[in-house]
Amino acid sequence: MFETGSDIVKTSTGRVLRSEEMIINMGPQHPSTHGVLRLELVVDGEIVVDVIPQLGYLHRCFEKHSEAMNNYQQVIPYCDRLDYLASMNMDWAYALTAEKLLYLQVPERVEYIRVIMAELQRIASHLVALGTYGLDIGAFTPFLYMFRDRELILDLFEMTCGARLLYNYIWVGGVSHDLPPTFIEKTREFCKYCKPQITEYNNLLTYNEIFIKRTANVGVLPVDVAVSYACSGPMLRGSGVDFDLRRDDPYGIYNRFQWDVCVGKGEVGTVGDCWDRYIVRMREMEQSVRIIEQALEQIPDGDVMSAIPKRIRPNAGDCYVRTESPRGEIGFYLVSDGSGTPYRVKARSPAFVNLSVCPEICRGYMIADVVAILGSIDIVLGEVDR
Amino acid sequence: MTPQEIIEKLKSKFVETITDTKVEGVVDPFVKVKPESMKEVALFLRDDADLQFDFLMCLSGVDLGKGNLGVVYNLYSMNKKHKITIKVEVSRDKAEIPSVESVWRTANWHEREAYDLVGITFTGHPDLRRILLPTDWEGHPLRKDYKVPEFYQGMKVPY
Numbered sequence: 001m002f003e004t005g006s007d008i009v010k011t012s013t014g015r016v017l018r019s020e021e022m023i024i025n026m027g028p029q030h031p032s033t034h035g036v037l038r039l040e041l042v043v044d045g046e047i048v049v050d051v052i053p054q055l056g057y058l059h060r061c062f063e064k065h066s067e068a069m070n071n072y073q074q075v076i077p078y079c080d081r082l083d084y085l086a087s088m089n090m091d092w093a094y095a096l097t098a099e100k101l102l103y104l105q106v107p108e109r110v111e112y113i114r115v116i117m118a119e120l121q122r123i124a125s126h127l128v129a130l131g132t133y134g135l136d137i138g139a140f141t142p143f144l145y146m147f148r149d150r151e152l153i154l155d156l157f158e159m160t161c162g163a164r165l166l167y168n169y170i171w172v173g174g175v176s177h178d179l180p181p182t183f184i185e186k187t188r189e190f191c192k193y194c195k196p197q198i199t200e201y202n203n204l205l206t207y208n209e210i211f212i213k214r215t216a217n218v219g220v221l222p223v224d225v226a227v228s229y230a231c232s233g234p235m236l237r238g239s240g241v242d243f244d245l246r247r248d249d250p251y252g253i254y255n256r257f258q259w260d261v262c263v264g265k266g267e268v269g270t271v272g273d274c275w276d277r278y279i280v281r282m283r284e285m286e287q288s289v290r291i292i293e294q295a296l297e298q299i300p301d302g303d304v305m306s307a308i309p310k311r312i313r314p315n316a317g318d319c320y321v322r323t324e325s326p327r328g329e330i331g332f333y334l335v336s337d338g339s340g341t342p343y344r345v346k347a348r349s350p351a352f353v354n355l356s357v358c359p360e361i362c363r364g365y366m367i368a369d370v371v372a373i374l375g376s377i378d379i380v381l382g383e384v385d386r
Numbered sequence: 387m388t389p390q391e392i393i394e395k396l397k398s399k400f401v402e403t404i405t406d407t408k409v410e411g412v413v414d415p416f417v418k419v420k421p422e423s424m425k426e427v428a429l430f431l432r433d434d435a436d437l438q439f440d441f442l443m444c445l446s447g448v449d450l451g452k453g454n455l456g457v458v459y460n461l462y463s464m465n466k467k468h469k470i471t472i473k474v475e476v477s478r479d480k481a482e483i484p485s486v487e488s489v490w491r492t493a494n495w496h497e498r499e500a501y502d503l504v505g506i507t508f509t510g511h512p513d514l515r516r517i518l519l520p521t522d523w524e525g526h527p528l529r530k531d532y533k534v535p536e537f538y539q540g541m542k543v544p545y
Contacts, residue, residue, distance in 0.1 A: 012515075013513050013515075055517055055518060056516075056517065056518040056519060056520070059518045059519065061527065063503070063528060064527050064528060067528075100413055101413065225491075227440050227441060227464060228440070228490060228491040228492065229491045229492045230441055230442050230443065230490065230492035241464075243464065248467065249467075317412055317413060318412075318413070318414070318458070319413035319414050320414055320443065320444055320458075320460045320471070322443060322444075329443065331443060331444050331460070333444055333446045333458065333460065335448060344446070344448050344449075344528075346444065346446040346448075348443065348444040348446075352495065353492055353495070356491075356492060356494060356495040357491075385518060386518070
């Protein structure tokens with residue numbers, strides 16, 4: 001907490017304020033922080049001099065809890081709750097890490113199911129990100145349209161595993177249920193429905209003049225800063241870096257599909273501004289639809305439970321596996337001591353790392369721009385605080 | 387470069403610093419480095435023309451047991467597309483490792499987290515405060531001998 005009560009005012013990092021500066025707290029209960037995040041803004045009038053993010057309001061001891069589980073599978077419900085808008089991707093990342101420690105190969109059908117689920121989840125997550133981003137900027141209608149369409153994806157998930165948000169679906173070695181009989185047909189219908197909807201969102205929001213004025217040339221993130229801060233996902237691609245883990249560090253069966261990596265090009269402003277990060281997400285949804293359509297064509301029959309181990313006891317060792325979640329690189333660092341309990345589970349969450357660059361790209365902008373920048377980072381506090 | 391070549395290159399440059407390496411029989415090949423020279427190794431890894439490790443994927447603090455703590459650096463090169471893992475081991479009594487915040491900026495929050503949860507001090511870190519737990523919390527929860535305190539600020543902790 002910052003010190004008050006004397007003439008000298010200090011920020012929580014110990015910097016003494018100049019007389020024209022002051023501290024404003026944004027959050028922890030503020031709609032634009034997308035959860036319980038507190039930003040300590042040091043402002044000079046309306047200009048932001050520094051931003052000090054204060055985390056931990058949603059810390060649920062994920063890593064400590066994981067070490068107390070007596071089975072590797074029991075960690076998966078906790079992984080669901082890391083990034084609660086993209087639970088499938090979190091489960092998959094954890095399952096992949098454990099499978100790598102076990103040198104376990106999963107059946108073909110499971111690989112396809114996982115890709116379909118992860119890409120559906122990516123669309124659902126981006127819809128929330130873009131809808132709430134519009135909301136931050138002051139556009140209410142796109143939010144309703146996007147949530148309406150996200151419901152259709154949640155219906156597909158509910159049909160498959162009974163849950164709409166926290167699925168516990170992707171397990172180490174397989175998935176918990178096979179696809180229901182009508183799933184493939186219904187997903188095809190959704191893909192057909194989704195494509196014109198994306199055009200509609202573009203007409204509603206993307207090329208809206210007020211929206212462009214609020215986001216273009218704001219929060220510009222240069223490439224060298226992005227790489228030094230290890231930004232990933234749409235943050236990195238928004239800065240014009242052609243890098244996607246699905247293509248450049250392939251996992252699963254992504255190398256079997258035809259799709260493109262979308263990067264920011266500075267179409268309405270500078271490369272790496274908020275609009276670029278926004279448009280990368282918008283275009284990624286189209287690519288996800290492409291991947292899903294191909295996967296639905298190719299999916300083979302088979303048993304989805306056959307490779308799930310009864311007792312998981314990896315040899316002593318460690319590994320780090322990373323995958324592409326909607327927010328970027330989700331990696332799990334897993335240490336095994338040869339017993340059935342994970343010795344150490346560290347989640348390298350993309351939002352945590354992406355948020356650390358926030359002070360760097362907020363300096364010099366207006367307070368209202370901080371809202372636009374924070375929305376474009378697309379944080380989920382569940383995985384920032386873990 | 388293959389992990390073997392990376393390790394050979396590091397070994398030729400840092401003869402006495404490297405205490406252990408392993409490529410076969412592990413999922414991620416690693417190099418174990420003496421804690422006091424971590425920063426020089428980090429700078430070399432980033433700036434060498436053949437290595438170019440510019441992307442610190444992950445930094446994790448681990449309680450290794452037997453009175454030792456460890457830090458694991460997972461590195462990646464965006465240009466060369468290769469990976470390596472660096473490990474550092476320190477004793478619990480003197481858990482100090484030079485900060486690599488000035489080499490990879492992302493290490494700032496990762497190191498704060500390792501300090502917060504495992505209790506490793508990173509010397510030269512510009513802002514080493516707790517990050518996830520309250521500033522007045524006592525102890526480092528991810529140490530294996532951690533006992534949950536009974537009360538925090540008069541509130542009962544175990545529920």
